[in-house]
Amino acid sequence: MVPDSKPVAQTHACDEPSAFQDALVGWFRREGQSYPWRETTDPYAILVSEFMLQQTQIATVLNRGYYQRWLNQFPDFAALAEATEDDVLRAWEGLGYYRRARNLHRLAQVVVADHGGSMPETLEDILALPGIGRYTAGAVLSFAHDQSVPLVDGNVLRVFARLFDYPHEVDQTEGQKQMWSWAETLVPPAHARHYNAGLMELGQRICLQKQPLCQECPVSRFCRTRRPEELPRKTKRRSTVFLDEHVLFLLEGDRLLLVQENGRRRQGLWKLPECSQDGREKLALLYKAKYSITHHRVTLHVYGGPGRSGVEGSWVSLAEVPALAMASPYRKAVDQLLSDAGDFQLNS
Numbered sequence: 001m002v003p004d005s006k007p008v009a010q011t012h013a014c015d016e017p018s019a020f021q022d023a024l025v026g027w028f029r030r031e032g033q034s035y036p037w038r039e040t041t042d043p044y045a046i047l048v049s050e051f052m053l054q055q056t057q058i059a060t061v062l063n064r065g066y067y068q069r070w071l072n073q074f075p076d077f078a079a080l081a082e083a084t085e086d087d088v089l090r091a092w093e094g095l096g097y098y099r100r101a102r103n104l105h106r107l108a109q110v111v112v113a114d115h116g117g118s119m120p121e122t123l124e125d126i127l128a129l130p131g132i133g134r135y136t137a138g139a140v141l142s143f144a145h146d147q148s149v150p151l152v153d154g155n156v157l158r159v160f161a162r163l164f165d166y167p168h169e170v171d172q173t174e175g176q177k178q179m180w181s182w183a184e185t186l187v188p189p190a191h192a193r194h195y196n197a198g199l200m201e202l203g204q205r206i207c208l209q210k211q212p213l214c215q216e217c218p219v220s221r222f223c224r225t226r227r228p229e230e231l232p233r234k235t236k237r238r239s240t241v242f243l244d245e246h247v248l249f250l251l252e253g254d255r256l257l258l259v260q261e262n263g264r265r266r267q268g269l270w271k272l273p274e275c276s277q278d279g280r281e282k283l284a285l286l287y288k289a290k291y292s293i294t295h296h297r298v299t300l301h302v303y304g305g306p307g308r309s310g311v312e313g314s315w316v317s318l319a320e321v322p323a324l325a326m327a328s329p330y331r332k333a334v335d336q337l338l339s340d341a342g343d344f345q346l347n348s
């Protein structure tokens with residue numbers, strides 16, 4: 001909990017970097033969480049975890065088995081590079097933000113073609129790989145090789161904004177520059193692996209967004225903010241956009257009509273074909289569900305019944321449907337409607 005009048009440090013972490021690093025590393029070594037990607041120095045396994053965790057919670061990646069399943073199916077860069085895009089998207093199904101899977105696939109192909117199947121070990125070479133930004137490069141180099149390379153993610157950003165009582169917006173160019181500058185100044189020459197992991201974990205477990213646990217904080221004596229809950233400052237979020245999707249569930253014998261998406265976000269994934277205005281008026285509404293994607297709130301409407309001529313798509317055997325990559329909202333709708341159709345056939 002934040003005390004009513006939180007003490008304000010007179011010390012600046014950058015004036016005493018060794019003391020700050022020792023406090024953080026010592027705490028992490030005593031209390032850091034154990035995750036599979038922290039028990040390995042394999043750059044591939046670390047990279048997979050970083051891609052998965054970009055927009056997905058640790059609990060989802062770990063408890064639902066995504067991470068281990070992925071490593072079983074694609075144990076190294078070579079195995080991933082050889083896989084088809086369909087297999088890659090199917091293994092990613094349920095994690096969302098499929099661009100991450102496509103980038104990881106492409107990256108594996110470049111690592112195999114240009115680096116003999118091994119992740120390069122210099123910052124410059126890693127940053128030249130597709131889909132890799134400064135944060136991910138820092139994570140791979142420090143976690144896999146213990147190199148003294150800084151990183152800044154959302155957690156680190158919150159910790160720094162509070163430690164240094166940074167009053168400006170952290171997601172603007174100046175704010176970003178300042179955060180990376182502190183990260184560079186403070187990353188230690190040795191033990192960067194534990195220092196960077198400690199910094200991220202401090203943001204995850206102690207320096208919480210809503211109620212930071214300042215009394216348990218190992219670096220509280222360096223913290224210069226009086227009101228941590230008001231930091232970091234960010235530019236205003238985009239307002240929520242409400243959308244409706246209208247699609248068709250067309251079953252003929254043991255075949256389902258599907259289309260493959262071309263849009264940037266879900267390219268290559270399979271979905272139900274769109275339903276025209278005319279179709280919506282004539283067909284029965286079979287299924288309705290809501291889901292969220294970034295700042296969009298979408299209502300998915302699925303229609304079915306007779307009058308299906310002129311709809312384009314591929315007739316896919318029901319036996320093949322489970323192996324096709326599909327965004328989660330569509331997978332749920334298809335599973336539900338196929339189950340309903342099975343019950344109907346059994347009962348009729």
Ligand code: SF4
Nearest residue numbers: 207214217220223228
């Ligand atoms: S770094 Fe965060 S948790 Fe630690 S004292 Fe400052 S505001 Fe509190």
